[in-house]
Amino acid sequence: xxxxxxxxxxxxxxxxxxxxxxxxxxxxxxxxxxxxxxxxxxxxxxxxxxxxxxxxxxxxxxxxxxxxxxxxxxxxxxxxxxxxxxxx
Numbered sequence: 001x002x003x004x005x006x007x008x009x010x011x012x013x014x015x016x017x018x019x020x021x022x023x024x025x026x027x028x029x030x031x032x033x034x035x036x037x038x039x040x041x042x043x044x045x046x047x048x049x050x051x052x053x054x055x056x057x058x059x060x061x062x063x064x065x066x067x068x069x070x071x072x073x074x075x076x077x078x079x080x081x082x083x084x085x086x087x088x
Contacts, residue, residue: 002046004054010043011061018068025075040069 021031043065047058 001049004050004057007043007046007050007058008061010046011058011065014039014043015061015065015068018065018072022068022072022075025072025079030076030079036069040065 017036021033024031044062047055047062050058
């Protein structure tokens, strides 16, 4: 079983990846995020196996990651719509 420290590190790293992808997208660059679903899924699987007290510690970073993912998804959708408009 993965410990809370490892999960917190993975959450921090994933949030960094998501923030960088967001920054890149804001600058017109699209990063390859094909691995993102798998990595996020692994982190979530590990987090649900934590004892309740430790799982509670991971709630805020998990919520932050989910919020960052939602923002990135909206930005990606907007980016795609802009590209589509340019080609029409």
